[in-house]
Structure formats: structure tokens, C-alpha cells
Amino acid sequence: xxxxxxxxxRVPLQTAETTTVGSPLLNITIFGLFVAITLVIVLxxxxxxxxxxxxxxxxxxFTGGQNGTAIAGDYLSAASFLGIVGAIAINGYDGFLYSxxxxxxxxxxxxLVAELLRNTGKFTMADVLSFRLKQRPVRIAAAITxxxxxxxxxxxxxxxxxxxxxxxxxxxxxxxxxxxxxVVGVLMIMYVLIGGMKGTTWVQIIKACLLIAGAFIMTVWVxxxxxxxxxxxxxxxxxxxxxxxxxxxxxxxxxxxxTRLDFxxxxxxxVLGTAALPHVLMRFYTVPTAKxxxxxxxxxxxxxxxxxxxxxxxxxxxSALIGSDRILAAxxxxxxxxxxxxxxxxxxxxxxxxxxxxxxxILAVVAGLTITAAASFAHDIxxxxxxxxxxxxxGEVKVARRTVVVIGLLSxxxxxxxxxxxxxxxxxxxxxxxxxxNLPTILYSLFWRKFNTQGAVWSMYGGxxxxxxxIALSPVVSGGEKSMIQGADFSVFPxxxxxxxxxxxxxxxxxxxxxxxKTAEDPMKQAxxxxxxxxxxxxxxxxxx
Amino acid sequence: MGSHPGEPAAGSGPAxxxxxxxxxxxxxxxxxxxxxxxxxxxVFFLLWYFAYVLLxxxxxxxxxTPVVGNINIGIVLGLLxxxxxxxxxxxxxxxxxxxxxxxxxxxxxxxxxxxxxxxIDPSGGKK
Numbered sequence: 001x002x003x004x005x006x007x008x009x010r011v012p013l014q015t016a017e018t019t020t021v022g023s024p025l026l027n028i029t030i031f032g033l034f035v036a037i038t039l040v041i042v043l044x045x046x047x048x049x050x051x052x053x054x055x056x057x058x059x060x061x062f063t064g065g066q067n068g069t070a071i072a073g074d075y076l077s078a079a080s081f082l083g084i085v086g087a088i089a090i091n092g093y094d095g096f097l098y099s100x101x102x103x104x105x106x107x108x109x110x111x112l113v114a115e116l117l118r119n120t121g122k123f124t125m126a127d128v129l130s131f132r133l134k135q136r137p138v139r140i141a142a143a144i145t146x147x148x149x150x151x152x153x154x155x156x157x158x159x160x161x162x163x164x165x166x167x168x169x170x171x172x173x174x175x176x177x178x179x180x181x182x183v184v185g186v187l188m189i190m191y192v193l194i195g196g197m198k199g200t201t202w203v204q205i206i207k208a209c210l211l212i213a214g215a216f217i218m219t220v221w222v223x224x225x226x227x228x229x230x231x232x233x234x235x236x237x238x239x240x241x242x243x244x245x246x247x248x249x250x251x252x253x254x255x256x257x258x259t260r261l262d263f264x265x266x267x268x269x270x271v272l273g274t275a276a277l278p279h280v281l282m283r284f285y286t287v288p289t290a291k292x293x294x295x296x297x298x299x300x301x302x303x304x305x306x307x308x309x310x311x312x313x314x315x316x317x318x319s320a321l322i323g324s325d326r327i328l329a330a331x332x333x334x335x336x337x338x339x340x341x342x343x344x345x346x347x348x349x350x351x352x353x354x355x356x357x358x359x360x361x362i363l364a365v366v367a368g369l370t371i372t373a374a375a376s377f378a379h380d381i382x383x384x385x386x387x388x389x390x391x392x393x394x395g396e397v398k399v400a401r402r403t404v405v406v407i408g409l410l411s412x413x414x415x416x417x418x419x420x421x422x423x424x425x426x427x428x429x430x431x432x433x434x435x436x437x438n439l440p441t442i443l444y445s446l447f448w449r450k451f452n453t454q455g456a457v458w459s460m461y462g463g464x465x466x467x468x469x470x471i472a473l474s475p476v477v478s479g480g481e482k483s484m485i486q487g488a489d490f491s492v493f494p495x496x497x498x499x500x501x502x503x504x505x506x507x508x509x510x511x512x513x514x515x516x517x518k519t520a521e522d523p524m525k526q527a528x529x530x531x532x533x534x535x536x537x538x539x540x541x542x543x544x545x
Numbered sequence: 546m547g548s549h550p551g552e553p554a555a556g557s558g559p560a561x562x563x564x565x566x567x568x569x570x571x572x573x574x575x576x577x578x579x580x581x582x583x584x585x586x587x588v589f590f591l592l593w594y595f596a597y598v599l600l601x602x603x604x605x606x607x608x609x610t611p612v613v614g615n616i617n618i619g620i621v622l623g624l625l626x627x628x629x630x631x632x633x634x635x636x637x638x639x640x641x642x643x644x645x646x647x648x649x650x651x652x653x654x655x656x657x658x659x660x661x662x663x664x665i666d667p668s669g670g671k672k
Contacts, residue, residue: 093608093619097601102624104594107633111583231614248609248619249601258603267598271591294641301634305627376582447580527563532573535652538664 023348023389030356034415035187035363038206042191042199049196052393055545056123057285057377058198060542064292065207068299071283073204074368075102075300076211076307078361079160079427084308085341086334088315090245090324091204092237094253095382097263099308101270108439109275110297113267116446116533118284118293123280124372126380129441132525136385141460143380146278146436149387149430150373150462151184151414153279154407156426158415161362167331167339168355178416184414188366192374192404197286200367206308207364210357212303215310216352218338218354221345222317236320238290248320256526262495266428269499270426273431276438317341360402366411374403428497429471436463436502440510446533450516452521455514470498560663561656574646582640590633597622 048403050053080102082376087095107271126142161184164175171177191199226233234247253263274280284293318327319336321344330336342354378400383391418426440459444451471477476496479489493501532538566572600608601619608619657664 044655093601093623096623099596100623104590104626104630107590107630108587110634111587111637125621170567221635228612230620236621245609247615248605248617252607254605263602267595271594292644294638300639303631305631309627334664397569426653436583503610524562524564526554528575529654531563531566531572531656534572535649537653537656 002481009238010402013149015141023352024168025169026348026352027359030352031359034206034210034356034360037166038203038360039190041202041206042195045198045202046194046200047496049236051197051543052123052379052400053232053540054198055196055397056282056371056379057540058196058201059286060286060540062201062286062292062443065299066289067202067283067287067292067296069208069303070201070204070286071280071296071300072212072303072307073206073208073361073364074279074283075159076259076361077157077365078164079156081211081215081311081361082164082312082338082358084448085314085318086327086337087252088312089318089322089327089337090334091252092241092243092316093249093318094251096312097249097253097267100272100304101267102307103301103305105271105274106301108272108293109280110301112446113275113442114284114291114293114297115280117281117442118287118290119536119539120446120529120533121285122380123282123285124376125278125315125438125442126376126384129445129456129498132445132521132529133451133456136268138453138456138460139380140386141457142438142441143385145433145460145464146376147373148437148468149278150369150376150407151411152409152426152430152433153277154369155418156430157362157369158338158411159205159418159426160187161359161366161415162419163335163464164359164362167336168359170331174419176539177419182412182413183417184363184366185408188363188370189405189408191363191367192370192408193401197371198366200364200371201283201286203367204364207357207360208303212310214354215307215358216313218317218345218350219310219313219330222313222472224342226317230313231314233320237316240320240323246316254532258494261500262497265495267436268503269428269432269497272439272499272503273435275432276295276442277430278376278434278438279368282375283368283470290536290539300314313320314338314341321345340471357507370404370411373407374400377403381429390439406545429467432471432497432499432502433464433467435499436467436506437461438463439503444514445529449530450514450528451510452514452517454519455510455512459506459510462509463502466505467498467502470495470502474498560660565658568651571648571652575645575652576650578644581639582644584632586637590629593629594626597626 004512048059053057053059084095084099087098087478089095094175101527117125120131121124125146127141130138133346136406158181162181165171165180169180171180183321191203222233226236237246243367245467253259284296287293289357318341318471327334327340328338330340339355339358343351351519354452372403378396383396437460440463441456443457444459465487473491473493474496475483475494477483477491479486479491561660600622608617608622610618612618
């Protein structure tokens with residue numbers, strides 16, 4: 001999920017003229033086939049998109065297994081596939097650390113969030129947070145943090161798409177990449193506009209199956225070449241790289257005290273960010289009951305866990321069979337480890353398949369983010385705050401559809417503008433913002449009886465503001481070799497991830513705001529929320545067709 | 546929630562007194578069972594995760610200690626994080642199926658029978 005590319009490995013992208021592997025035409029053909037098939041499915045799925053529950057929550061009619069697969073599809077982005085394989089291939093063990101954080105984070109969702117959220121909400125995260133607090137301020141704050149997280153995440157995916165194309169389709173110039181970003185954006189707008197949550201979910205399910213199957217085939221292939229013995233594989237990786245340190249931690253983050261602290265900060269943001277990502281939370285509304293929400297997470301944990309185990313083998317496999325020199329010299333640098341490995345194993349056909357899957361992945365993730373942002377705007381800001389609930393669901397869906405187009409266009413523009421930017425910066429910001437702005441309020445409102453509106457508002461704005469401010473003052477933005485703004489240095493904050501400061505701060509502000517507030521909340525509402533969250537009484541049911 | 550027209554009649558003057566339900570023996574038992582499992586478990590896996598992160602971050606030599614062939618303590622501990630995540634997942638599912646779901650279902654049915662009009666799906670379950 002995090003493109004590790006620029007996080008620690010400093011690689012000149014697009015180094016000189018390099019050997020292009022595979023056939024761009026084949027890659028485009030396979031990808032075109034994916035788009036055609038998914039479009040047909042989206043069209044078929046869209047026939048029942050009438051009510052808001054259909055459009056935002058797919059009529060709550062997916063099973064736990066389907067939704068769990070879609071969650072895996074949402075979560076395993078191209079960056080996570082290409083990025084983690086590449087990071088392990090180059091940095092060895094330190095790449096592995098990411099996947100562990102991403103996986104363990106799901107326990108927060110499973111144990112503390114998924115079921116209770118499904119029982120108390122309707123379409124968005126703000127539904128849950130404003131359940132027993134004052135509607136307007138809490139809903140606005142929750143919608144703003146949702147939009148902020150989605151926006152940074154979207155930018156990262158769109159910018160990543162540009163980088164991916166240069167690697168997979170052999171398009172290197174800026175104009176060509178902008179064109180591809182536009183195509184991705186337009187396709188995504190079509191999916192979400194026509195298919196709503198149902199279409200988006202199917203795209204994610206198909207993509208997750210392809211991605212996991214592709215990774216599985218490659219993993220078995222690599223293992224066959226190494227006698228199904230992890231030790232042999234590690235030995236081969238050590239031999240090719242000539243560096244025994246790749247099997248133990250420290251290559252990337254062990255450089256100095258600051259990088260170590262930075263890793264700690266990142267680990268905190270990863271493990272607490274997942275359960276607060278709005279597009280992940282929204283997926284829990286697509287199933288009929290809390291029990292199915294639980295099943296979704298269980299499916300997601302198995303699929304995501306298996307996938308990250310594959311990336312461990314693939315990363316060391318790329319390290320052993322290709323070697324870091326060749327990977328770094330390829331267009332796309334670190335990101336090219338997985339495609340190069342595919343080419344090494346199965347020639348241009350396997351490369352074409354893997355490339356198409358990686359590209360389809362971006363499309364699916366972007367679609368999921370867009371529908372979340374659109375739902376949050378239409379449901380929380382337009383229907384609840386601007387129209388004060390005096391809007392019929394059809395009108396709300398109409399606004400949501402328009403919002404999809406606006407967000408699509410914004411992300412195309414943003415993606416074009418963000419080309420060549422540090423992609424890791426945007427995704428890490430999304431995780432850190434989610435963990436600081438959303439998680440404290442989600443946990444407090446589910447588990448702390450005395451929690452009140454002031455606490456929620458302080459925690460959300462404090463978390464959002466401090467996370468963004470610290471990033472702005474970090475070496476990612478200025479003062480470093482790879483900073484976004486060159487030639488200036490206002491990096492007062494030494495770490496590139498703000499989590500270690502902003503997350504505890506947001507928890508503290510939630511507590512402080514609550515204790516200092518003089519207005520008590522309605523105890524009836526608190527009781528209702530608690531009873532509903534645990535029993536599922538009165539929860540939104542599936543719509544049948 | 547609650548301020549929307551056509552939502553479950555939860556917002557204004559609910560037919561069910563939830564504060565009363567909250568005080569019932571059955572609900573308190575459900576809440577106790579839920580929290581006495583998820584809180585300690587959350588604390589446990591976070592401690593175990595951060596212990597691992599700190600070791601990986603600050604104890605490189607320890608993590609590099611060989612165990613079998615080229616496999617070292619770091620790889621073993623990393624894989625154990627996967628194992629513990631899968632194990633906690635299965636444990637929670639079995640606990641929830643046995644100890645939480647029956648009470649929750651029971652309470653839900655009692656409430657829905659006591660005040661059916663309060664929990665009718667506004668859309669009638671369809672359009």
C-alpha cells in the first residue's frame with residue numbers, strides 16, 4: 001500500500017537508456033481485456049442502483065467472503081505489490097517490516113471497529129461519530145478528515161499510475177504519462193458513476209483474485225527453483241547481492257538515530273491507520289450484518305496475510321534471480337523488481353499479465369477512494385449539513401454522482417501535477433492523518449461513555465492539523481535531497497512521518513476536550529449507541545431486489 | 546443519524562428505553578464478555594508488535610543471530626507475527642460465535658419483539 005520507492009532508497013528514476021523488457025503492446029492488450037470485462041460486469045451490476053443504500057452500500061447484499069476479497073482488493077494497491085517486492089529485493093528485511101505492520105493493523109479493525117461500526121452506521125464514518133454527539137460540528141469534522149485522507153491517497157495513486165506506465169508501457173515522456181493518468185481517471189469515473197458501490201466492489205473482487213493468483217503462481221515458481229526451501233532462497237539472495245545483511249533488519253532504517261525513530265513513527269501510523277481509513281470503513285456497510293462484517297475482516301486477514309507472505313518470497317526471489325544492480329538500472333527502479341522477476345520466470349506473457357494486474361490495481365483502488373469521498377460529501381456535507389436532512393435519497397445520490405465527476409477531474413489534475421513527486425509522502429500522510437484524525441474519535445465514541453462533542457472536534461481537527469503541519473515542516477517537503485520544494489529549508493521537524501507525535505496528541509486532545517467541556521451529551525443516545533453497537537438491534541438491513 | 550427523515554424511529558422519542566436495556570443483566574454480561582476479550586487481546590498484540598518493531602529497529606545483531614541455515618531470529622520473529630495474527634483472528638471468531646453472538650441475537654430479538662415499530666426498516670426492506 002505504501003510505495004516504498006522513495007521512502008528510503010534513493011534511486012535515480014529512469015536511468016539513461018535501459019533495456020526494455022517485454023512487449024508494451026501485449027501489456028496494453030491484456031490490460032484492455034481487463035477493462036472490457038470489468039466494464040461489462042459493472043454495467044450488469046448497475047441495473048439495480050436506485051436508492052442511496054444501493055449506490056453507497058451496494059444494497060448491503062455482499063457476503064462476508066465477497067466483501068473480504070474486495071477489502072483485500074482495496075488494500076493491496078499496486079504500490080504494495082511493486083513497492084514491497086522491490087523494497088525486499090533491494091533493502092532486504094526492512095521491506096518485510098512494512099508488510100507486517102500492514103497485516104497486524106487488521107486486528108484493530110477486527111477486534112475494535114468493524115462490527116460495532118457496521119451496527120451503528122449507515123453509509124459513512126461520520127454516521128458513527130455523530131451518532132450520539134452534536135450532528136453538525138462532528139459530521140463536518142469527520143467529513144473533512146475523510147476527504148483529506150481520500151484526497152492524499154488518491155493523489156498518491158494517480159501519481160503512482162504515471163510512474164507505473166513508464167515502467168510497464170514504455171511511455172517515458174511527461175505528456176504521455178499525463179495522457180495515461182487522464183485515461184485512468186476517466187475509466188474510474190465511468191466505473192463509479194455507472195456501477196456505484198456494487199460495480200466498484202466487483203472490480204475490486206476481480207482485481208484481488210488476479211493479483212493474489214498472479215503472486216501465488218510466481219511464488220510457487222520461485223520456490224520450485226529453490227527446492228521449496230526458504231533457507232536456500234535466502235542463501236541465493238545473499239550470494240547474488242554479496243551482502244549478508246539483507247536477511248536482517250537495518251539496511252534502510254538502521255542508518256542513524258533519526259531513521260530509527262522515523263521507522264518507529266511509521267510503524268505506529270501503519271498499525272493504527274488501517275482501521276481508520278475511510279474507504280476501508282465504508283466497505284463494512286456493504287454486508288447485511290455485523291457477523292458478515294466480522295467474516296469480511298477474517299477473509300481480508302487471510303488473503304492479505306497470504307499475499308504478504310508471497311511478497312517475502314518474491315522479494316528475495318528477485319534479489320536472488322535478478323540482483324539489485326539490474327533492478328535499480330531498469331526504468332522504474334525499485335518498482336521494477338516484480339515485473340522483472342515475472343519476465344525472468346515466464347517471459348513476456350507472464351510479464352504482460354503481471355503488468356496488467358498491477359495497472360488494474362490502481363484503477364480499482366482509485367475507484368474505491370472516489371466513491372468514499374463522494375459519499376462523504378453528498379451524505380455528510382450536502383444532505384446532513386447544507387440541507388439539514390431535508391433531501392430525498394434520490395437527490396442525495398444525484399449529488400454523489402456529480403461529486404464523483406468533480407473528484408475524478410480533481411484527481412486527474414492533481415495526479416498530473418503530482419507526477420514525479422514523492423509518492424510515499426502522500427500515502428504516509430494519508431495513513432498518519434487517518435490514525436491521528438479518525439482513530440481516537442472512533443475508539444472514544446465506541447468505548448468511552450463520557451466522550452463528548454468538544455472532545456471529538458478537538459481530537460479530529462487537532463489530529464488532522466498537527467499531522468499536516470508536521471509533514472509540511474519535515475524533510476519530505478523541504479531541506480532534503482528528495483524534498484518536494486527544492487532550494488528552501490524550513491524542515492524543523494526531523495522525521496518524515498508525523499505519527500509518533502500527532503497520534504498521541506490527538507488521543508490527548510480528545511481526552512482534554514472532553515474533560516474541559518461543560519455540556520454533557522444525551523445519556524439516552526449513549527445508551528442507544530452502546531446497545532445497538534453490541535446487539536445490532538435496528539441496524540440497517542440489506543435491501544432485497 | 547437520527548436527523549434524517551425516514552430513518553428508524555431512533556432519533557426522536559424512541560419507543561425503546563435504551564438506558565433501561567443498558568442496565569439489564571443480559572446486556573451487561575454481553576458488554577463484559579466483549580470487552581474482557583477484545584481489550585486484553587488488543588493490548589497483547591500491540592505490545593507484541595511493538596516489541597518486535599523495537600527489536601528490528603534497535604537490536605540488529607540479535608535479529609541477525611542464525612537459527613537454521615540462512616534463517617535468523619529476525620525472520621522467525623517476523624513470521625511469528627503472521628502466525629499470531631492468524632491465531633488471534635481464529636480465536637476471536639470462535640469466541641464471538643460461542644460467547645457473544647447467542648446473547649446478542651437473543652437481546653436483539655427481545656427488543657425487536659417488544660417494540661417492532663421502532664425497528665422497521667424505513668424503506669421496508671425494498672423500494
